[in-house]
Amino acid sequence: MTDDVILGIAIDCTDPRLLARFWMTALPYVEASPPAGWASWEDFLTAWDVPESEWNDGAAIEPENGSGPTISFLKVPEPKQTKNRVHLDVKVSGGRHVDPQTRESRIRAKQAELLAAGAVNLTEHRAGDHLDHFVMADPEGNEFCIA
Known part of the structure; x- marks a missing residue:
């Protein structure tokens, strides 16, 4: 077993920003920091030529205190259809x-x-x-x- 395994949680959704805001209300989480070397997510996305129309294809939040998994919200085309197997x-x-x-x-x-x-x-x-x-x-x- 290696020490470099990190738990992250990913949630499929149709509106990543909406769900990220909701879960920041539910949990002591904040918007995830942009990648190292970038002042903001907008700077990062612009530098990588991601069209602004795709900026809501994903969102991520992280614990305020730095302890716990990050939660990512990923845009998918289909709506939720059945009961969660994990919650x-x-x-x-x-x-x-x-x-x-x-x-x-x-x-x-x-x-x-x-x-x-x-x-x-x-x-x-x-x-x-x-x-x-x-x-x-x-x-x-x-x-x-x-x-």
Whole structure:
């Protein structure tokens, strides 16, 4: 095994910038830095003669603190058609050891923020009398959980 293997997550979509903005709201992520040697993505794309009409063919975000995988959004021609086999979890509750009312308050606060950003509720899951997590969809229908 080598030390140069890095995890990155790629999400197919029809509007990379839209989804990048949404996921920067959902997670503590920022727009990914341009390649080394370039002041901006626009400078990089211009230098490589990428037509401006193709500048939304991809977008990338990275953790604010530098810890964690980058997430890339890649434009594809077909819309999402079936349930995700892999999904992202937005973990905000603090874990199951946290008081159920505190967990629920944290989960519902993030849910409200993401609904305002374009997410859709799919299902609510309870553990007995307490909220456990929500399954939601991002603006392009990709499922994720808030727990």
